[in-house]
Amino acid sequence: MSTTAHSHSPHESLVQRLADSGLRATPQREVVYNILLQKRDHPTADEVFARVKPELPGISLATVYNCLETLVQCDLVRAVNFERGPTRYCPNLKPHAHFHDERSGATYDVDLPEGLIDQLKSILPPGFHASAVEITFRGESKSLR
């Protein structure tokens, strides 16, 4: 038995997740996903396009949009919007917040303590049920990485 119920190889999980949604693992989808994993700086669709091109010169921007949307649908990638401007994409599946450095424009992932999301959900008034919570910090960070 070489296939376990929950493989943790990125490639496996991609193929698996796509299959779960009845979708195919095309070269375009695989490369787009790998690009996101390689440099987790929350690139825009345009930036993904530029990074994918060398590997797949024939790819079109429309396909990049399609692939990103597909990956978001499969819960492999999160679409991030915290300011007017292009959507950014993030392959971090763990619950996390985003820190947006207003000086550099960079965005960092911030791990959340266990239970925080539930604590936040508990402040909602009766009748409100959240399936997801997004937290964005804005400010300045000394880390120049």
Add this chain to the structure above:
Amino acid sequence: MSTTAHSHSPHESLVQRLADSGLRATPQREVVYNILLQKRDHPTADEVFARVKPELPGISLATVYNCLETLVQCDLVRAVNFERGPTRYCPNLKPHAHFHDERSGATYDVDLPEGLIDQLKSILPPGFHASAVEITFRGESKSLR
């Protein structure tokens, strides 16, 4: 003495805040601001434009954008972006979260318990200093208002 150091009339605070930034209180700015106060449903610039027109038929969309931007600069209004799509505007100055009802598309303000923002800021790693925190819930609400 009829003018106190901190008047709470919306109109006063508008005039005051604009003056503080060296800006004038024009009819366009006043009407745009009042429209936001009247119906706090987080309208887009287009929606604000439509609501302002009856009162100020000659106003242009560019001016609505200008006024909204000005109000945001003066900290009278918050620009809200939590999904791809047009920026929405919110005249609620108190710290609050947003609840986005995925069924109706409506957005509700959610009051935050005292201290929560500070608690959240405390989870940031060393070197990160947040000036603002945004919290967005997504889900379904029973409230049909």
Add this chain to the structure above:
DNA sequence: ATTTTAATTAGAATTATTCCAATTCCGACT
């Protein structure tokens, strides 16, 4: 092999926003 369905592609279309140059409006100062 053929048929069917899914995915990709290029380019057009749409949407949201910003830019720009030309007025108009106001306030300060004669």
Add this chain to the structure above:
DNA sequence: AGTCGGAATTGGAATAATTCTAATTAAAAT
């Protein structure tokens, strides 16, 4: 009251991001 100068507004053009569409290609199923 009249004029000067900066601020604000306006309409339209320009830009940016995304979505749509119709045609083509690729892959899976029969």
